[in-house]
Amino acid sequence: MKQSKLFTKTAKTFPSEEEAVNAKLLIKGGYIRKMSAGIYSYLPLARRALDKINAIIREEMNAIGAQEVSLPALVAKEYWDRSRRWHTDVAYEFKSPFGEEFALGWTHEEVVTAIATNFISSYKDLPTAAYQIQTKFRAEPRAKSGLLRGREFLMKDLYSFHASKEDLDRYYQKVIGTYKKILKRLSLDAKLVEAAGGAFTEDYTHEFQVLTPVGEDVIVYCTACDYAQNKEIALVRGGHRCPKCGAEVKEENGIEVANVFRLGTRYSEPFDLKFTNAKGDQQPVIMGSYGIGPTRVLGTLVEVFHDDRGIIWPEAVAPFKIHLLELKSEEVSVRKNAEKVYKQFEKAGVEVLYDDRDISAGEKFADADLLGIPWRAVVSEKTGAQIELKARNSKNTKLVSPEELLKKLQ
């Protein structure tokens, strides 16, 4: 991609109306634009990063046998009536021009359960699981913190169906393991925390919390063992003894990037989702649901990985692998060399953003730091046919040949 042709541009100043670091940097860099409180447009650079996040999630979902689906955003009242979740305070509810009543999907237990009644009828159909990556709508009374709490956000929601509580428990643990893998691939260090189920279940649930001061949840966790609970349910407070091992307990803020719920028969019963067991008896299906918010993950990554110059993307999610800067020069050879390197990279399938703009070197360096692409390659009068390579998270530069660099990046 040539930067001169990019749909967006970087700004020289921070947006005055944002305070959250993720929003400030992403808007300044032209990754996103705010359209309304808690409602953002994701522009090409952010779209590419999101695609990376989604691809990782998809791979890991598929690896545990979950199958991708797309469920409607317009969910008719009858579905919510069944589970008695019409008129919750988070739903955008409205009447269509024909008088039909809908809620914009803020979660999809109802829809997926209704669908499952068509296909699950025997223990032989179980277990099974379906997921989607889709925009969710929630009427947040107070959207805030950039991408961290929006009214419209991306969600990967997975729903599983089981013949027994034991099988659900097994899958629940499996998803926890998969989430650990996903978060690790995203370079996010998250703590597994016990929490309350909110509008979804009465059971305790688990959340993955990235500990950072900007997080809105408070986590109580043990400094020695794996005890960790959301403060909303924790019986101890920071500074006291761990109920599990007796060591000291701490309190810290966290961003909830993922969660897992044991739904049991909360939705299968109202939707009459039953299966016939091996003895010929009818039983309700046991369900679980599991979420990860890709747009929230994106915001969290910026909160965790940045410095005073800009974003520092982990390689796995960066919109491009390498940022090629051609420093302005009278000498035709500079442009020629840069163009050649650019084409080599594109041909080799290395994702490259080529800064071919007719602006000063300083501005290109500043933009490279702001955009946060992991590798910076400079071609200039100084470098000749070589390339000056620098990692975004390091101060050191070194001269390499285009061929060496290609080999390194592939």
Add this chain to the structure above:
RNA sequence: CGGGGAGUAGUAUACCGGCAGUACGCGUGUUUUGGGAACACGUAGACCGGGUUCAAUUCCCGGCUCCCCGACCA
């Protein structure tokens, strides 16, 4: 939804009851060329509605919008 703050070119801001200024951006030209270059010329603006006033971007009232704290929440 309670409390606080704020709305001025594309962006960031200043001043003011009487022609709205600066910087960045954008356009043209000359010079410059490794950490946000210089000069010249040009471009573009008061959230909406009402009130006070000879005169309102400025003061008052109402609305809308955005941010922050709280409640709520992935």
